[in-house]
Each structure stands twice: as C-alpha cells, then as structure tokens.
Amino acid sequence: MKHAKTATQNACKLCNPLGACLAFRGIESCVPFLHGSQGCATYIRRYLISHYKEPIDIASSNFHEETAVFGGSYNLKIGLKNVSDQYKPQVIGVATTCLSETIGDDVPGILREYKKEFKNGTPMPILIHASTPSYQGSHIDGFHAAVRATVKTLAEKGEEQSLINLFPNMVSPADLRYLKEIFADFKAPLMLLPDYSQTMDGGPWGEYHRIPPGGTPASAIVSAGSASASIEFGSTLEASKSAAGYLEETFNVPRYHLCLPIGIKESDKFFSLLETLTGKARPEKYEDERRRLIDAYADGHKYVFEKKVILYGEEDLVVAMTAFLSEIGMTPLLCASGGKSGLLKKRIMELIPNMEELGIKVREGVDFVDIEDEAKVLKPDFLIGNSKGYTMSRKNDIPLLRLGFPIHDRFGGQRMHHLGYRGTQELFDRIVNTVIEQRQNASSIGYTYM
Amino acid sequence: MEQITILEGRQKQIFEKKNGVTQPDIACDTSSLSGSVSQRACVFCGSRVVLYPVADAIHLVHGPIGCAAYTWDIRGAVSSGPELHRLSFSTDLQEMDVIYGGEKKLYHSLIELIEQYKPKAAFIYSTCIVGLIGDDIEAVCKKVAKETGIPVLPVHSEGFKGTKKDGYKAACHALMKLIGTGSIDEISKYSINILGEFNLAGEAWIIRKYYEKMGIEVVSTLTGDGRIDAVRRAHGATLNVVQCSGSMTWLAKEMEEKYGIPYIRVSYFGIEDMSKSLYDVAKHFPDRPDIMDAAKQVVSEEVKTLYPSLQKFKKALTGKKAAIYVGGAFKTFSLIKALRSIGMSVVLAGSQTGNKDDYARLKEMCDEGTVIVDDSNPVELSKFILEKEADLLIGGVKERPIAFKLGIGFCDHNHERKIPLAGFIGMYNFALEVYQSVMSPVWQFAPRKGGTL
Numbered sequence: 001m002k003h004a005k006t007a008t009q010n011a012c013k014l015c016n017p018l019g020a021c022l023a024f025r026g027i028e029s030c031v032p033f034l035h036g037s038q039g040c041a042t043y044i045r046r047y048l049i050s051h052y053k054e055p056i057d058i059a060s061s062n063f064h065e066e067t068a069v070f071g072g073s074y075n076l077k078i079g080l081k082n083v084s085d086q087y088k089p090q091v092i093g094v095a096t097t098c099l100s101e102t103i104g105d106d107v108p109g110i111l112r113e114y115k116k117e118f119k120n121g122t123p124m125p126i127l128i129h130a131s132t133p134s135y136q137g138s139h140i141d142g143f144h145a146a147v148r149a150t151v152k153t154l155a156e157k158g159e160e161q162s163l164i165n166l167f168p169n170m171v172s173p174a175d176l177r178y179l180k181e182i183f184a185d186f187k188a189p190l191m192l193l194p195d196y197s198q199t200m201d202g203g204p205w206g207e208y209h210r211i212p213p214g215g216t217p218a219s220a221i222v223s224a225g226s227a228s229a230s231i232e233f234g235s236t237l238e239a240s241k242s243a244a245g246y247l248e249e250t251f252n253v254p255r256y257h258l259c260l261p262i263g264i265k266e267s268d269k270f271f272s273l274l275e276t277l278t279g280k281a282r283p284e285k286y287e288d289e290r291r292r293l294i295d296a297y298a299d300g301h302k303y304v305f306e307k308k309v310i311l312y313g314e315e316d317l318v319v320a321m322t323a324f325l326s327e328i329g330m331t332p333l334l335c336a337s338g339g340k341s342g343l344l345k346k347r348i349m350e351l352i353p354n355m356e357e358l359g360i361k362v363r364e365g366v367d368f369v370d371i372e373d374e375a376k377v378l379k380p381d382f383l384i385g386n387s388k389g390y391t392m393s394r395k396n397d398i399p400l401l402r403l404g405f406p407i408h409d410r411f412g413g414q415r416m417h418h419l420g421y422r423g424t425q426e427l428f429d430r431i432v433n434t435v436i437e438q439r440q441n442a443s444s445i446g447y448t449y450m
Numbered sequence: 451m452e453q454i455t456i457l458e459g460r461q462k463q464i465f466e467k468k469n470g471v472t473q474p475d476i477a478c479d480t481s482s483l484s485g486s487v488s489q490r491a492c493v494f495c496g497s498r499v500v501l502y503p504v505a506d507a508i509h510l511v512h513g514p515i516g517c518a519a520y521t522w523d524i525r526g527a528v529s530s531g532p533e534l535h536r537l538s539f540s541t542d543l544q545e546m547d548v549i550y551g552g553e554k555k556l557y558h559s560l561i562e563l564i565e566q567y568k569p570k571a572a573f574i575y576s577t578c579i580v581g582l583i584g585d586d587i588e589a590v591c592k593k594v595a596k597e598t599g600i601p602v603l604p605v606h607s608e609g610f611k612g613t614k615k616d617g618y619k620a621a622c623h624a625l626m627k628l629i630g631t632g633s634i635d636e637i638s639k640y641s642i643n644i645l646g647e648f649n650l651a652g653e654a655w656i657i658r659k660y661y662e663k664m665g666i667e668v669v670s671t672l673t674g675d676g677r678i679d680a681v682r683r684a685h686g687a688t689l690n691v692v693q694c695s696g697s698m699t700w701l702a703k704e705m706e707e708k709y710g711i712p713y714i715r716v717s718y719f720g721i722e723d724m725s726k727s728l729y730d731v732a733k734h735f736p737d738r739p740d741i742m743d744a745a746k747q748v749v750s751e752e753v754k755t756l757y758p759s760l761q762k763f764k765k766a767l768t769g770k771k772a773a774i775y776v777g778g779a780f781k782t783f784s785l786i787k788a789l790r791s792i793g794m795s796v797v798l799a800g801s802q803t804g805n806k807d808d809y810a811r812l813k814e815m816c817d818e819g820t821v822i823v824d825d826s827n828p829v830e831l832s833k834f835i836l837e838k839e840a841d842l843l844i845g846g847v848k849e850r851p852i853a854f855k856l857g858i859g860f861c862d863h864n865h866e867r868k869i870p871l872a873g874f875i876g877m878y879n880f881a882l883e884v885y886q887s888v889m890s891p892v893w894q895f896a897p898r899k900g901g902t903l
Contacts, residue, residue: 004562008515008542009758015516037578037609038482039492043520046847055851057828062484063610081484086457086486086829098514099578099610102548118744135543135579205855208832208896236473391523391536 003373010368010391012312013338015134017095018044019143019170021058026095026176026194027216031089033059034072035076035107036097040134052173052200052408052414054212059083059092063099072105077114084122087210091126091218093146101133104231122300126218128153138339140314143170144234144241145432151224151243157251158226163189165230165253166279167243168419169260169316170405173201175419185283186274189225191220193243201414224253229277231270233260234316235347236339259351260316260419262427263324264293267420289421296425297328300432305329307435310375312336312385313404319347321384321403322360324424326352330431332360333378333412340365369391381446382434387413401434403427456830459483463824465809467816476809478824483611487827489775489848490802492609494577495521496617499865500697501605501624503648504676506570508563511540512556512587513577517609518542525865526650529675534569543579553585556636560602570678571601573624581608601678603627614777615696615803617664622701625672629705631684640735641667643687643711645702646694647718647872649674650865656873657718660728664744666735673798685709689734691716691727696778696803717780718872719880720788721756723751752874760792763881766889768793773840775823775831775849776863779804779812785844785863786815790880797838800826828852836898840851842888857896859887 010427017034024032041060048056059082061067061075076094083092096107111127118124130149132142147167168179176197183190198214205212224230230244230253237257239245244255256277261270267290271282290392311321311332317334326333335348345362348357355362361378363370372392375383382399383389387408393400407413419421436450456464462477482488494511498521501509501526511518518540529535541547541555560572567810572594576587587604595602603624607617642661647654654674664872669687670680690702690713702713714734716727728749772794774785779801788797799812800823821834832852835843843853846864853860861883863871871880895901 004543004559004566006562007559008518008540009563010522010538011515011519011540011542013515014519015514018516033485037492038488038490038613039495039609040516041487042489042491042495042848043516047520049847049851053851053854055828055855057487059485059487060482062482062488063578064481065611068578068610075484078483082457082459082485083487084484086455097578098516098543098548099582102579102582133545134516137546138515204857204896204901207857208829208836210829356597388522413568 003369008367011338012336012367012371012388012389013138014047014145014241015139016132016137016142016145017097017134018047019139019141020093020130020132020146021056022048022170022196023143023150023194024095024144024197025056025199026215027091027093027221028092029089029211030091030215031057031059031083031087031211032096033061033079033083033092033094035061035072035105036063036099037092038062040097047406050408054200054202056200057087057210068099068103071103072100073110073113076105076107077117080114080127081118081122084125088123089127089211093128093130093150094151095130095132095142095146097132098134101131107131126153126378140170140316140339141241144237144243148241148243148246150193150221150391152246153249154218154221155225155251156222157375158223160192160228161189161223161226163191163223163227165191165193165227165244167193167230167232167249168235170314171260171390171419172405172414172416174199174415174417175423178417178420178422182286185277185285186280188274188278191224192216193221193224225253227253229254229256231256231258231273233258235259236315236341236343238339257321260320262320262418263327263424264421265327266320266323267424270420286306286421289425293421293425293428296428300428301329303432305437306331308333308378308380310334310336310371310380310383312371312377312383312389315339315341315344318344319351322348323351324427328428331358333380334361334371334374335360336366336374337364338366372396380439399434399438401430410416455485457483459790460486460830464830465813465822466780467813467818467820467822475806476822478804478806478809480825482825487823487829490614490825490829492614493612493617493620494607494609496603496614496636496697497575497607498617498623500618500621501673502535503527503529503673503761504531504573504678504681505535508534508539508567508569508572509575510541510559510563510572510579511575511842512541512548512552512580512585513543513811514579515542516542517575517577526868527648527674527865534567540565545705548579548583551583551585553590556587556590557594558868560590561688564594564598564600569600571603571628573603573605575605575607577607578609581611601628601902618697619700622698623700628678628681629684630682630709632679633668634683634686637669637683637686639688640665640689640738640741641669641687642689642731643669643684643691644671644674646698647671647674647715648694651868651870653718653872653876656870656875660748660873661731662833663743663748664728664732665738666731666741669673672701685711687711689714689731691731693717694778694780696780713730715780717784719781719784719876721753721791721874721877724782724872724874724877725753727778746806756874756878759878760881763885764793766885770794770841770888771797771839772842772844773798773831773835773838775800775826775843775845777802777846779808781863782812783815788877792884794842794884796820798823798831798834800824803874832856842884845855857893857898857901859884859890859893861887
C-alpha cells in the first residue's frame with residue numbers, strides 16, 4: 001500500500017502553546033493565558049488534564065471575527081483584566097497561537113500599553129510573553145520558549161550567590177520532586193524552573209484555589225541572574241533558545257548543558273557536576289541508589305540483552321533513553337521524534353559512535369504512521385514512548401512500554417520517575433518486567449518463577 | 451474561606467431560583483468573556499464533534515498540528531465497521547505554508563490520503579489561520595472531488611468565527627450537501643432518522659434496537675456509527691428524531707424545509723425521557739396502532755427489569771445533591787429527572803450552549819435555591835459546588851478534576867465516556883456510576899468531610 005506522505009497522520013508531536021502552558025504552570029501564582037481562539041485553551045486543558053488529573057485553568061483572549069480583523073489588542077487587555085480580577089495572580093504567562101502570530105499582534109507592545117492603562121485599581125501582575133506560533137516546531141519548543149521568556153522578564157543581576165539554576169526540561173512532577181530532593185540533600189540552594197511538581201500533582205483541597213499552590217516564586221527567578229551556575233538538561237536544546245543560554249549571554253552565569261540524566265553514565269555526569277559546583281561529595285543515599293541500580297542491572301541483564309526496541313518522543317528524551325538502553329545492551333532500532341531540531345542524529349552519534357554499525361536508525365519529523373511502517377520492517381520486541389503509540393502497538397501486536405508525556409491510557413504518569421539513579425531503576429524494572437511478561441504470556445507451560 | 455466573587459461581565463449569566471421573586475432572564479447565546487476560562491471550545495470543536503463518528507470518511511484538519519493532535523481518537527464514538535474516524539489527519543501547516551498559502555499541501559494531502567484509505571468521502575476542516583491566509587478550500591475540494599469521484603466537503607470551522615454552535619451549523623451544512631444524493635427506493639413509510647446521537651459506547655445501537663422492535667425502519671443515524679451512503683439516503687425517512695438539539699436542530703429544520711420531513715425533540719437519558727422518545731415516535735404513526743403497542747411492550751419489558759435494580763442505588767443516594775454542567779441544556783433536563791428518580795436533588799444546573807428557551811424551562815424545572823449558569827468556568831463551578839454542598843458533579847473531562855480536588859463524586863457525561871448512559875440499560879449504568887462515585891469510602895479523607903489537609 002502506498003502511504004500518503006504529505007499529510008501528517010497520527011502526529012507524534014503537539015503544538016507549541018501546549019508546552020508554554022505547562023511551563024507557565026510551574027511558576028508560583030501564575031495563570032497561563034493563550035492569545036488566540038477559545039478552542040486552543042480548552043483543548044490544551046483537556047489534553048493536560050487527561051495526563052495530570054489536576055485542574056488546569058488556562059485563560060484565553062477568545063478571538064472573534066472582528067478581533068482577527070482589527071487585532072487582538074482589546075481582547076488581550078480585557079482578558080488580562082478579567083484574569084487579574086478573578087484569579088488575582090502574581091504572574092500571567094501570555095503565549096501566542098497561530099492566530100495571533102499570523103495577524104501580527106505586537107504582544108509586547110500591547111502588554112506595555114496594558115500596564116500603563118490599567119496601573120490603577122487591581123494590583124498589576126508580572127506579565128510574561130512567549131512567542132509560540134503553532135506552525136513552528138512542536139510543544140517542546142513552546143516549553144523552552146516560555147522558560148526562556150520567564151527568565152528574560154524576571155532575572156536580574158545581583159551579587160553572585162551560591163545558587164544553582166536548574167532548567168530540567170519537560171519532565172514529570174515526580175522527577176521534579178526528585179531533583180529538589182537531590183539539591184536539598186546536597187544542601188545546595190536551587191532555583192528550579194519550571195516547577196510544576198505540586199501544581200500538576202498536588203493534594204486535595206479544602207477550599208477552591210483559583211491557582212493551585214506550588215511553583216517557583218517570581219522572587220526566586222529574579223535571582224537567577226546572580227546564580228553561580230545554570231544546569232540545563234536536553235541534548236538538542238541550543239543555547240540560543242534556552243534560559244541558561246540567555247543567562248550566560250546576559251549575566252555571565254555559566255551554562256552547564258547535560259543530557260537528561262537517564263542511565264548510570266548520564267546520571268554520573270549530573271552528580272559529578274553537582275559535586276564540582278557545590279564542592280561537596282554526593283550524599284551516601286545516592287551512592288546507595290547507584291549501587292542498587294548496578295546490582296539490578298546484573299540481576300536483570302539477561303532479560304534485556306540484545307532486545308530490540310523502537311523509541312519515540314521528544315528528541316531530548318529519545319537521546320537520553322538511547323544512552324540508557326545502550327548501557328544495558330538493548331538496541332533502539334529506530335530513534336524517532338515528531339520534533340525537528342536537526343540535531344537528533346548528531347547527539348545520538350556522540351553517545352554511540354558506532355550507531356550505524358549497530359543498525360540504529362534516527363528519524364526526525366515523523367508521525368506514527370511513519371513509525372508503524374518502520375515497525376513492520378524492523379520487528380522490534382517492543383515500543384518505548386508515550387501513550388500515543390498505543391494504536392500502532394495494538395494493531396501490530398507489539399507491546400508498548402509507556403513513559404514521558406502524555407500517558408492517557410494508564411494511571412500515574414505524573415508520578416513516574418525517569419531521571420537519575422532512582423528514575424533509571426524504575427525504568428529498568430519496568431523494562432525487565434515487560435520482557436518477563438511477554439515470555440510468560442508466550443510460554444505454553446506458564447512458569448510461575450521467571 | 452476566601453470569598454469568591456463573580457466577574458462583572460458574567461453576572462447576567464448566573465441565576466439563583468428564588469420563589470416569589472421575579473428575576474430577569476438569564477443571558478446566554480453570547481460569546482465567552484475574554485479571560486474568563488470558559489469550559490467551551492471553538493467553532494472547529496463544534497464541527498468536529500458532529501462529524502467525528504462518520505467512520506468511512508477521512509477527516510482532514512487543514513491547519514497547524516494542534517487542532518488535529520488534540521482531537522485524535524478523542525471520543526467514545528464506536529463503529530461497527532470501518533474506523534477511519536479514529537485516525538488523525540492534518541496538513542500540519544508550517545511557517546512557509548502560512549506565508550505562501552496551504553492550497554497545494556491540502557491538494558496533495560487529499561489526493562494521497564484518498565488513494566491510501568479509499569474513503570467514501572472526505573471532510574476538510576478549516577482552522578483559524580486558514581481563515582486568515584485566504585486558502586480557497588472550496589476550489590481545492592471541487593478539484594479533488596472531480597479527480598477522485600468522491601464527495602470532498604469543506605467544513606468552514608475557523609475557530610474564531612463564532613462559538614461552538616456555529617461549528618455545529620458548519621458541520622450540518624456539510625451533511626446537507628450529502629443528504630439527497632442517495633436512492634430512497636424501498637424505504638418504508640414507517641421510518642425515521644436518528645439525529646444528534648453519536649454512538650458513544652454503542653448508545654446508537656441500543657436506541658436503534660428499540661425502534662426496530664417497534665417496527666420502525668431507521669434510515670440513518672446522524673452521525674453515530676455513521677456511513678456516507680446512509681447519510682445520502684436520509685431524506686427518505688418520514689420523521690427526524692432529534693437528540694442533542696443544540697447540534698442538530700439546524701439540520702432538522704433544513705430537512706423540514708427542503709424535504710418536508712417533520713422533526714421531534716427527544717432525549718434518551720433516564721426512564722421518563724427514554725420512554726417518551728419511543729411513545730412520541732409511535733404517536734407520529736397513528737395509522738399503525740401496533741407501533742404504539744410495541745413501544746409500550748418495549749418500555750414495560752425494560753422497566754420491569756430496570757426498576758427493581760435501581761432501588762439499591764436509590765436507597766443509598768436519597769437526599770444526596772448533584773451539580774450538573776454539560777454541553778447542551780437539553781441533556782440537563784433529562785439528568786434532573788434521572789437524578790430525581792434515584793432520590794437525588796439538583797443544586798446547580800448549567801450548560802455551555804443553552805438558549806433562552808432552555809434556561810426558561812430549566813428555571814421552571816429546578817427546585818428552590820438551585821443555581822443556574824450559562825457558559826460557566828472552574829472558579830464559579832467550584833464556588834457553587836462548595837456553597838451548595840454538592841455530593842456529585844456531572845460533566846466532562848475538564849470538570850472532573852474540579853470534583854475530585856474538592857472531594858466529591860463525579861460522573862462523566864461527555865463524549866469521551868466508555869459506558870453507555872442512554873437507553874434503559876444506560877439508566878442502570880448511570881445510576882451505578884453515580885452510586886459508585888458518591889458512595890465511595892475514599893471521600894472520608896477529603897478535607898470537606900473533615901479529612902486533614
């Protein structure tokens with residue numbers, strides 16, 4: 001069957017504004033605000049809710065025909081005023097959409113006017129603007145754009161502090177909590193951005209919160225400019241698009257750029273960097289985690305060796321997972337992403353110089369029908385990626401190990417660890433269990449010890 | 451507790467029933483207030499909802515990737531055969547397309563997809579920026595239709611050009627182009643179309659079976675388990691039976707005007723309205739008293755088994771309070787009755803898209819003290835849920851976390867549901883779901899029940 005190539009079928013990416021909304025959600029007392037049609041905000045809310053199971057209010061400037069003709073200035077201002085009145089936020093994170101970008105609204109200019117026109121009355125929130133046209137890049141670009149815009153709006157130069165900025169990339173609330181725990185155990189002051197560990201995975205409410213508690217306070221972000229260093233995860237994230245890149249360029253805060261720490265080698269790099277930056281040895285607890293992980297690798301190695309998988313998702317996650325899989329002897333036959341940084345192959349090759357020899361194929365800008373076509377030929381043992389691979393997993397009877405975002409068809413995606421020794425342990429256990437389950441199901445005997 | 455106030459621009463869309471006090475009509479049918487976090491979506495969403503279940507057509511979203519990605523396999527609308535509706539197709543417009551136009555990309559996308567999937571028709575949804583960059587969708591559709599020999603129907607669903615309701619209309623407009631193009635030979639005089647039934651979790655099949663038991667021919671279901679050929683023949687039916695009135699009344703009216711087919715409004719939720727929807731159809735065929743007899747037979751058989759099975763739930767739920775916030779107002783009426791039949795009262799009722807008549811009727815139906823809202827938002831919903839001490843919220847995915855955060859039960863009555871809630875069996879499922887959520891012991895830990903924070 002000839003496959004249609006022009007259209008994107010079953011996309012392996014989401015649009016730019018979604019990432020921005022999630023990132024803004026990681027700032028304390030912040031309401032994400034989409035400058036565009038009502039549908040963008042509603043669809044993105046629904047999509048995020050299905051993963052995080054948390055209320056997520058995203059405001060919209062609610063474009064109408066006349067707005068599209070005469071510009072979105074009026075709607076944006078009224079919207080900001082209404083959000084200020086109803087939510088009383090300290091910060092409003094305004095992200096654009098394809099609509100407002102196409103009509104060419106000067107959002108920074110409108111925000112300046114708003115501050116002048118509405119300075120009396122309601123307390124003025126901090127207004128952040130991220131440019132996130134949906135016709136460029138994917139959700140991960142929106143995420144980074146929002147983080148960079150936040151830092152750009154807030155960070156100031158001050159007396160240098162021992163503070164470390166950490167820009168963790170789009171990771172789970174559980175990962176964020178783990179990162180905070182690590183810094184606390186190192187007794188190292190941390191500015192983590194974004195931090196939606198509580199806003200997107202919090203406890204019950206006794207009363208309604210307009211904005212859920214948690215997130216990085218604006219005051220903490222201000223000091224990002226005087227931090228001693230920035231650590232930024234994400235192999236394909238370039239300095240020119242990143243928050244740490246901006247801080248280095250503007251305030252000479254050194255940028256340490258790492259792969260998402262998944263697997264022992266990449267986690268070691270992260271912990272070594274922390275040791276260097278803090279001048280302290282890693283706490284024993286993490287040595288223990290590492291030792292247990294190495295022990296688990298030994299216990300489970302035979303199940304996973306030379307298992308073939310197809311890996312897909314955001315490029316940075318794919319690179320990090322490739323690093324991890326290669327150290328346990330698994331082969332990602334295909335490393336695929338809907339993203340298109342132009343760097344995916346290069347980064348994987350840096351990690352695994354003999355990738356071509358091993359038969360590792362890298363493809364950017366693909367959709368799930370492309371991946372499915374590859375799967376039919378490559379015949380992997382299983383798929384690793386987000387929930388959206390389920391359709392092809394079911395159709396082709398290839399098991400799917402779920403990780404990352406979104407997890408729409410399993411419980412607890414927001415509490416899943418991926419990073420560091422702890423996250424790697426969790427992933428390794430799940431991978432081994434996937435193999436065991438497959439073997440057990442395929443066995444005619446039905447062994448009760450595997 | 452912090453006092454939550456209502457935005458000035460929203461006050462006219464909220465109403466509390468107080469007997470003996472004359473109150474103005476609720477304001478509705480307006481566009482959402484900028485910045486108010488409406489639970490509504492956009493024009494595109496309205497069109498997508500209506501046409502989504504047509505299973506042997508391709509649904510191509512012309513625009514950047516988001517609109518298609520967020521609606522991929524989003525609904526519980528099932529098909530007995532082809533499943534093209536569960537795939538997501540997008541022209542995935544990039545910056546260069548926005549500058550130079552997306553017509554070529556649309557054309558090639560269509561030609562290739564039609565070749566690959568061999569659909570019976572194609573629906574092309576315009577999204578926001580298509581309305582701005584000026585692509586001539588009509589021309590591309592005509593060209594592709596001519597080359598491929600299948601209907602290629604533009605759906606003018608630019609997100610900002612109105613509300614969700616305008617999207618319904620754009621979808622109905624596309625359907626009207628198909629209706630009347632198929633053969634209506636051999637269609638019985640005792641026939642209906644089922645409109646506004648989307649076959650969520652197989653609900654259309656349940657309803658269809660009741661009508662068939664009565665000796666009624668169902669020509670076409672619009673659009674649940676939908677097929678292009680069946681849509682083409684819809685003008686051969688004698689009567690249109692319209693559920694989900696918000697989305698399909700326009701189509702029913704058009705069909706009445708063009709083909710002289712009368713329509714009635716029904717609802718399949720709850721014993722009372724479900725039974726009425728069978729009787730009302732039977733009444734339309736007075737020359738055939740056997741149809742009414744068969745309807746009575748269906749109702750009596752179903753109720754005989756259903757009624758006793760509900761008593762356990764009623765006993766447990768009596769005195770509990772519910773809040774309802776759903777898409778269409780017509781569903782709210784049925785839900786109020788259905789909840790009363792299991793002992794529950796309604797303290798908050800509202801919809802995204804109700805009209806003046808809907809709200810007038812709602813006002814009449816509701817108990818003293820009930821709050822009625824149009825196009826509400828999370829802050830308001832939460833305020834009233836807490837103030838009125840609701841035990842249950844009925845809504846969709848976006849409302850669910852509000853209920854669970856505040857520690858109350860929730861019943862998903864939106865298009866994503868996986869359990870049929872329509873029909874007599876649906877009433878059982880509904881009562882069971884409400885019971886399982888409201889009576890769960892987990893709420894003992896919720897702060898509102900005295901749990902610690």
